[in-house]
């Protein structure tokens with residue numbers, strides 16, 4: 409009988425396991441993959457390490473920053489971008505970063521204008537007045553602005569790195585994100601997607617698991633988690649049974665349907681698990697020949713196979729680009745010719761040497777990228793899912809409060825689940 413069983417060893421799971429185990433509780437972690445980190449993955453490509461999943465963090469993200477400081481890890485500075493290329497109204501336009509901000513800034517400000525009014529206290533969803541936006545999609549909001557074809561494409565391209573489906577993503581999550589960065593979208597983008605963790609996410613994960621005293625069982629997919637009132641039984645797909653007093657279930661939302669939870673979750677949480685979140689974007693690394701001039705490029709969703717591209721770093725005389733494709737099924741990331749063709753729309757003559765990516769959508773242990781919730785789920789289901797479910801606590805970036813959809817949120821929920829379980833365990837003596 410362990411004190412706690414943690415299911416899933418992404419950032420949420422490993423932090424919960426560390427916090428509980430260093431407090432002296434016996435903890436076992438069951439992780440399906442042969443590595444920790446989940447949707448963060450410092451893998452090998454081009455003869456170096458690259459981040460296939462979550463990579464960026466920021467000093468204004470409280471939970472991840474605390475972890476980085478705890479282990480003396482910093483952030484790497486992003487590459488300065490001089491030029492921006494944007495596809496709008498069928499033509500690729502180019503300008504300086506300041507010129508682009510001058511065109512797109514007012515549009516995104518209109519899109520997000522009510523962010524702070526809707527979420528005056530972004531850390532407290534119960535205080536939010538979301539009635540009018542519950543069912544609003546990103547697409548509804550875009551339509552409501554009645555923009556010219558050019559302005560609409562500019563705005564669409566700015567949103568595109570975070571959009572997979574305008575009709576299935578709720579506007580509420582965008583507004584919440586914007587509200588966490590003072591209603592300023594530029595600040596949100598810098599916070600969420602500019603500063604990689606120095607040494608990669610694996611370095612932070614190594615530090616956390618190095619301090620943890622939890623027993624880690626890799627390659628151990630879990631099939632069922634049962635709370636019988638007296639304790640928890642975790643049943644692995646190999647039919648091993650593990651008993652614990654409490655459980656932290658730190659699985660991606662889109663994989664929860666494949667695990668039997670007893671007693672079952674009900675109501676809006678059940679619906680959210682069944683619906684899944686709709687994010688099927690892909691992050692594609694591209695090595696291009698030579699040290700090309702730094703640039704960023706963007707294109708509206710559905711109008712180009714690569715919706716965002718940015719020079720990220722130099723490597724052995726070449727340049728690495730980080731790209732985001734709104735729909736992973738539209739372009740085969742392994743097809744260098746197709747990727748080169750797509751990038752040449754922005755930078756004529758660019759030569760693709762190699763590409764690398766991970767298919768998070770086909771991966772049975774993620775079934776999607778970061779969470780962006782469907783209309784209604786952010787405010788109706790997500791807060792409920794963070795509440796205790798008997799002896800089970802759900803955790804993960806997909807259901808975080810202010811850090812929703814990211815590493816910070818994963819750590820937030822792991823920390824809070826561990827704190828609540830430690831309290832429950834100490835109350836029982």
Ligand SMILES: Cc1cc2nc3c(=O)[nH]c(=O)nc-3n(C[C@H](O)[C@H](O)[C@H](O)COP(=O)(O)OP(=O)(O)OC[C@H]3O[C@@H](n4cnc5c(N)ncnc54)[C@H](O)[C@@H]3O)c2cc1C
Nearest residue numbers: 416418419420440446447462463464630804805814815818
């Ligand atoms: C391409 C991409 C780019 C991103 N970029 C950023 C970024 O720059 N910054 C940022 O903050 N966030 C980013 N994110 C989001 C961020 O990576 C995630 O929000 C965060 O890592 C989620 O952590 P988690 O612990 O909640 O879930 P996960 O990391 O998904 O961990 C869940 C774990 O559960 C395991 N699991 C699944 N099923 C089972 C099972 N049946 N039994 C046992 N174990 C199981 C999985 O293998 C996994 O290890 C990105 C995500 C992706 C995919």
